[in-house]
Amino acid sequence: xxxxxxxxxYAEIGTKGKNRSVFEDAxxxxxxxxxxPVKGDFIVTRERGRIYVxxxxxxxxxxxxxxxxSHVFGIAGxxxxxxxxxxxxxxAISQKVLSHWTDVYGERPVSFKVQSRRADKTFPMTSNELxxxxxxxxxxxxxxxxxxxxxxxxxxxxxxxxxxxxxxxTLPGAGGMPLGTNGKAMLLLSGGIDSPAAGYLISRRGVVxxxxxxxxxxxxxxxxxxKVAQLARLVSRFSGAIALHIVNxxxxxxxxxxxxxxxxxxxxxxxxxxxxxxxxxxxxxxxGLITGESIGQVASQTMESLFCTNEVCSLPVYRPLxxxxxxxxxxxxxxxxxxxxxxxxxxxxCTIFVAKHPVTRPDPEKIRASEKKLIPEIDEMVDKAIQExxxxxxxxxxxxxxxxxx
Ligand code: ATP
Ligand code: MG
Numbered sequence: 520x521x522x523x524x525x526x527x528x529y530a531e532i533g534t535k536g537k538n539r540s541v542f543e544d545a546x547x548x549x550x551x552x553x554x555x556p557v558k559g560d561f562i563v564t565r566e567r568g569r570i571y572v573x574x575x576x577x578x579x580x581x582x583x584x585x586x587x588x589s590h591v592f593g594i595a596g597x598x599x600x601x602x603x604x605x606x607x608x609x610x611a612i613s614q615k616v617l618s619h620w621t622d623v624y625g626e627r628p629v630s631f632k633v634q635s636r637r638a639d640k641t642f643p644m645t646s647n648e649l650x651x652x653x654x655x656x657x658x659x660x661x662x663x664x665x666x667x668x669x670x671x672x673x674x675x676x677x678x679x680x681x682x683x684x685x686x687x688x689t690l691p692g693a694g695g696m697p698l699g700t701n702g703k704a705m706l707l708l709s710g711g712i713d714s715p716a717a718g719y720l721i722s723r724r725g726v727v728x729x730x731x732x733x734x735x736x737x738x739x740x741x742x743x744x745x746k747v748a749q750l751a752r753l754v755s756r757f758s759g760a761i762a763l764h765i766v767n768x769x770x771x772x773x774x775x776x777x778x779x780x781x782x783x784x785x786x787x788x789x790x791x792x793x794x795x796x797x798x799x800x801x802x803x804x805x806x807g808l809i810t811g812e813s814i815g816q817v818a819s820q821t822m823e824s825l826f827c828t829n830e831v832c833s834l835p836v837y838r839p840l841x842x843x844x845x846x847x848x849x850x851x852x853x854x855x856x857x858x859x860x861x862x863x864x865x866x867x868x869c870t871i872f873v874a875k876h877p878v879t880r881p882d883p884e885k886i887r888a889s890e891k892k893l894i895p896e897i898d899e900m901v902d903k904a905i906q907e908x909x910x911x912x913x914x915x916x917x918x919x920x921x922x923x924x925x
Contacts, residue, residue: 523577549759638678696725712857726807740865747765748911753855760912761912768904774900786824794901809837812838813838813848821879
């Protein structure tokens with residue numbers, strides 16, 4: 520026997536009043552999107568503050584459905600469920616409960632509690648009577664089990680609604696808020712460990728993300744670019760398709776290298792990345808930037824450096840990893856499946872032109888003075904880089920980066 524249905528549990532916080540239907544609509548929409556590539560035919564329904572996913576036939580893989588649902592933000596828990604048409608025939612319900620018990624717990628001597636709910640008030644037994652009768656039937660069939668009403672190992676839920684729902688397991692969901700309930704932001708995505716994890720965390724709050732990647736051909740390779748597209752694809756398993764903007768940064772980098780003190784290179788480059796990302800963000804209706812920065816991780820991420828980088832942006836910059844230790848970021852990257860790709864050893868544009876002793880406490884006055892030497896030529900280079908940026912749509916279905924005019 521196989522589960523045919525799933526009860527979707529979501530956090531109630533922020534889902535009161537008018538917000539509630541916005542939240543639920545977005546959640547249902549994303550569940551449908553994530554189930555699209557999964558084999559089988561599914562219906563997603565809402566019934567009195569509940570969301571159900573039901574398979575129309577047995578032609579599906581249980582683990583594929585669970586995998587798809589575990590990538591949906593806004594889901595707190597997933598309960599695989601047996602469902603039967605509403606009946607007033609107690610024997611039929613009891614039989615279904617016992618076969619569920621056999622499948623999931625076999626002969627394991629677990630402590631349990633039956634928790635029935637009767638939304639259908641025409642059902643002839645009260646929920647207390649159902650609890651007692653079903654508990655009795657389970658004990659009779661599995662004498663090694665025992666009832667524990669306070670701290671049971673298993674809570675068996677039986678709900679008499681439009682259907683009769685039977686479930687006892689809750690698998691963890693991805694948490695967060697449904698996609699599309701919180702605007703759109705532009706992620707500065709490099710090939711490292713941090714920025715994909717940062718994109719994941721902000722997207723988890725319901726924010727749709729796009730991404731910008733700065734490369735420096737021929738100093739950085741096609742393989743490095745493909746790696747970043749692959750990272751975007753991995754994040755998109757959660758966040759939905761990501762529009763990845765590839766910006767050619769070579770001329771700008773060479774020009775900065777030529778005109779500015781080398782110890783200021785990284786910080787000035789980072790300022791230009793932020794300026795360009797902010798302009799593309801404006802064109803794409805993004806209302807925030809996201810980076811993978813973390814205080815003190817490298818010279819360009821001291822408080823003084825962050826102050827300097829931040830100064831050039833007027834959009835809010837979200838840095839969800841700001842207080843994370845590296846090991847925590849690594850663990851997160853492993854959990855979301857980006858780590859193995861992130862550690863592939865391809866060159867990054869920042870590392871190629873890096874100075875031996877970059878400033879760790881940049882003075883904003885000095886940096887501004889150095890940047891004056893770049894004007895006006897650099898402004899034209901920036902315009903050109905933005906105009907010529909390439910757009911690649913990254914989603915889990917597209918293994919080869921496909922270019923799209925959008
Ligand atoms: P990551 O692991 O994300 O590459 P990092 O530890 O290498 O981060 P930096 O190189 O200082 O840190 O970059 C800080 C942040 O700047 C990155 O997290 C990312 O958001 C952005 N960034 C750096 N390089 C690039 C790039 N080539 N393209 C786009 N964004 C970049
Ligand atoms: Mg990096």
